[in-house]
Amino acid sequence: MSVVSDLAAELADDARNAAAAPVESVKDVKYTLEGVRDGRVSPATVLKTAGITLGAAVVVALLLFPLYWVAVGAFSGTGASLYSSSGIRLWPADPTIEPFLWVVGDLIVPSYRISLALGGYEVFLQTPELTFLDVSQYGVTETSEFKRFFANSLTVAVPTVILAMCLIVPGAYALSRRQFIGRSKVLYGYVLFTQIGGGLGVALLIALYALFVQFGFNDDKLALSAYYAATAVPFNTWLLKTYMDGIPVSYEEAAMIDGAPSWKIVTEIILPLSKAGLATVFIFTFLTGWTEFVVAQTLLSTDNYTLPVGLYSLVGRYSIPWARFSAFALTFAAPIVLIYLFAQRYIEGGLSFGGMEG
Amino acid sequence: MSVVDSAVERVADSPVVSRGDLPLLLVLPGLFVFLAFMLFPVLYLVYLSFTNAEPATLFQGREQWVGLANYVRVLSDGQFWNSMGVTWLFVATSVALKVLVGLGVGLVVTGKRVRGKRFMRALIIVPLGLPGIFTITIWRGIFSSAEFGLANQFLRMAGLGSVAWLSERWMAFLAYNVTEAWLAYPFMVIITVSALQDVSEELHEAAMIDGAGFFARFLHVTLPSIKRPVLFASILTAAASFQQFLIPYVFNQGGPSRTNELLIVYGYREAFRFQKYGEGAAIMLVAVAVIGVFMMLNVKKGQLADGVDDA
Numbered sequence: 001m002s003v004v005s006d007l008a009a010e011l012a013d014d015a016r017n018a019a020a021a022p023v024e025s026v027k028d029v030k031y032t033l034e035g036v037r038d039g040r041v042s043p044a045t046v047l048k049t050a051g052i053t054l055g056a057a058v059v060v061a062l063l064l065f066p067l068y069w070v071a072v073g074a075f076s077g078t079g080a081s082l083y084s085s086s087g088i089r090l091w092p093a094d095p096t097i098e099p100f101l102w103v104v105g106d107l108i109v110p111s112y113r114i115s116l117a118l119g120g121y122e123v124f125l126q127t128p129e130l131t132f133l134d135v136s137q138y139g140v141t142e143t144s145e146f147k148r149f150f151a152n153s154l155t156v157a158v159p160t161v162i163l164a165m166c167l168i169v170p171g172a173y174a175l176s177r178r179q180f181i182g183r184s185k186v187l188y189g190y191v192l193f194t195q196i197g198g199g200l201g202v203a204l205l206i207a208l209y210a211l212f213v214q215f216g217f218n219d220d221k222l223a224l225s226a227y228y229a230a231t232a233v234p235f236n237t238w239l240l241k242t243y244m245d246g247i248p249v250s251y252e253e254a255a256m257i258d259g260a261p262s263w264k265i266v267t268e269i270i271l272p273l274s275k276a277g278l279a280t281v282f283i284f285t286f287l288t289g290w291t292e293f294v295v296a297q298t299l300l301s302t303d304n305y306t307l308p309v310g311l312y313s314l315v316g317r318y319s320i321p322w323a324r325f326s327a328f329a330l331t332f333a334a335p336i337v338l339i340y341l342f343a344q345r346y347i348e349g350g351l352s353f354g355g356m357e358g
Numbered sequence: 359m360s361v362v363d364s365a366v367e368r369v370a371d372s373p374v375v376s377r378g379d380l381p382l383l384l385v386l387p388g389l390f391v392f393l394a395f396m397l398f399p400v401l402y403l404v405y406l407s408f409t410n411a412e413p414a415t416l417f418q419g420r421e422q423w424v425g426l427a428n429y430v431r432v433l434s435d436g437q438f439w440n441s442m443g444v445t446w447l448f449v450a451t452s453v454a455l456k457v458l459v460g461l462g463v464g465l466v467v468t469g470k471r472v473r474g475k476r477f478m479r480a481l482i483i484v485p486l487g488l489p490g491i492f493t494i495t496i497w498r499g500i501f502s503s504a505e506f507g508l509a510n511q512f513l514r515m516a517g518l519g520s521v522a523w524l525s526e527r528w529m530a531f532l533a534y535n536v537t538e539a540w541l542a543y544p545f546m547v548i549i550t551v552s553a554l555q556d557v558s559e560e561l562h563e564a565a566m567i568d569g570a571g572f573f574a575r576f577l578h579v580t581l582p583s584i585k586r587p588v589l590f591a592s593i594l595t596a597a598a599s600f601q602q603f604l605i606p607y608v609f610n611q612g613g614p615s616r617t618n619e620l621l622i623v624y625g626y627r628e629a630f631r632f633q634k635y636g637e638g639a640a641i642m643l644v645a646v647a648v649i650g651v652f653m654m655l656n657v658k659k660g661q662l663a664d665g666v667d668d669a
């Protein structure tokens with residue numbers, strides 16, 4: 001539970017900082033204005049600073065404009081403004097969430113009938129139908145296959161995380177805390193793969209596909225998870241190992257003197273203290289399965305498409321209006337960005353290894 | 359239990375592995391799974407490249423050993439050399455673009471007079487968290503030939519006619535470059551910013567006293583101090599450009615009419631579109647060999663695996 005309350009505390013901290021930022025900058029501006037009035041600061045300097053800041057803001061805005069454009073697209077109704085010849089719109093002509101309703105579709109839990117046999121009697125339980133969202137009320141009749149892709153993605157990503165954590169955590173601990181034969185060779189291999197092996201996935205795809213078909217694994221989501229977990233091992237083991245290296249050995253020595261067995265040292269000291277590292281690895285491995293496209297597209301059949309493949313399958317169809325496509329893409333990516341933004345502090349802490357600092 | 363115990367004892371007694379090496383058992387599962395899904399396919403790919411495997415023959419076990427025939431055919435194929443040329447051209451242009459954008463944006467968000475730098479930096483690296491397939495499909499929409507494509511709308515605002523981006527060879531190539539630069543700029547900016555922050559302030563002040571203007575200072579103070587990290591980032595990002603698959607594949611399958619097939623796309627299409635697994639495997643292996651040599655040279659020169667030594 002403490003993990004949850006810690007996270008909540010940090011989230012609250014973030015929110016407070018974000019809310020305080022405008023107040024701080026208003027104070028700043030006020031201070032500067034007073035300075036100008038008193039003659040402590042010359043107006044030319046202020047103007048120059050303001051101009052350059054504005055220029056920088058324009059650069060940032062231009063870089064992020066594609067994302068904004070997608071958001072505008074998603075809130076424009078089918079057809080309508082985007083097809084008009086009046087150029088680029090900065091605001092949807094008449095904002096609507098219809099595209100998002102198309103993406104999400106009905107959220108209705110149908111009623112189930114559960115029968116129990118109790119000593120000769122049969123008891124029927126009828127669960128009520130739960131309606132969270134009925135899009136037909138909003139005039140949306142056909143919906144996307146988002147929910148099916150979502151379920152497929154979950155059944156790929158969850159086993160990936162479980163398997164990957166089982167493989168990564170013990171390995172990282174051993175590499176960080178123990179000496180054994182071939183240790184540096186394994187480390188070297190992992191780092192080398194991390195640095196240069198990124199694109200190997202597509203190159204190997206032919207062999208992978210042929211092997212999967214021959215073993216009867218193609219279109220098998222569990223086999224795909226195993227593959228994702230395998231590709232996640234080198235980088236994440238290295239990451240977690242680096243994180244564990246930062247935990248002082250003196251804690252373990254103290255516990256050892258008190259007579260704690262080594263498994264207890266692991267569960268009581270190492271694992272709790274590498275919470276942030278574990279969270280980073282958890283997110284990374286989850287995202288491996290959640291965002292991978294090429295292998296999933298080659299191995300899975302239409303019924304088993306995961307979200308990225310589903311997204312791509314929309315691009316090819318010219319009949320899909322841009323608004324709906326944008327809404328689909330945003331619904332897919334927004335949670336990932338949120339997770340990523342929150343995890344950034346952990347990721348930056350965990351990524352402080354050798355080469356990245358140049 | 360006793361069987362396990364005696365096995366453990368026997369392992370412990372063997373001269374190669376001593377009892378102190380038991381932690382190896384914690385690493386082995388990960389290593390084994392990794393090798394099963396990575397090393398084994400590599401070996402199988404090598405085997406395939408020496409056969410005439412096609413879906414029709416391979417899945418009935420009727421593929422035949424053809425020796426080096428695939429390699430000979432690939433290396434004497436004009437299509438392959440076109441692909442190789444386009445790939446290296448793409449590496450050159452996209453890396454140049456990425457370094458320029460990274461440097462430019464890095465300078466902007468570290469500028470002395472810019473206020474709210476931290477906020478801008480946080481905002482600017484948001485795309486790093488976006489899934490690749492999301493970004494690339496979005497950019498495909500931007501370069502859409504239809505009227506609503508953002509690129510065409512910009513052109514129209516500038517008073518130019520619209521362009522069929524993805525069905526003209528060099529326009530498609532340009533679109534690849536822009537997208538690749540946008541994909542990689544957060545990484546380049548992070549590296550550049552951290553390098554720029556390490557540039558000595560005293561050197562700048564000394565140069566200013568000597569009367570050096572902004573450009574002179576950039577050329578003689580900033581650039582020499584950030585050269586190494588930026589070079590390091592360029593090498594890594596060059597490897598990424600060389601292996602770029604998603605952009606051409608999502609945009610127009612390396613088209614129009616196979617002119618822009620980067621090497622990996624070429625191999626993929628030979629195998630899955632034209633059903634020539636053997637040739638596809640040979641192309642992939644040539645590509646891996648080329649990138650391997652390229653990276654080896656850079657690892658030797660630039661100490662990419664530095665981290666291992668202090669592990």
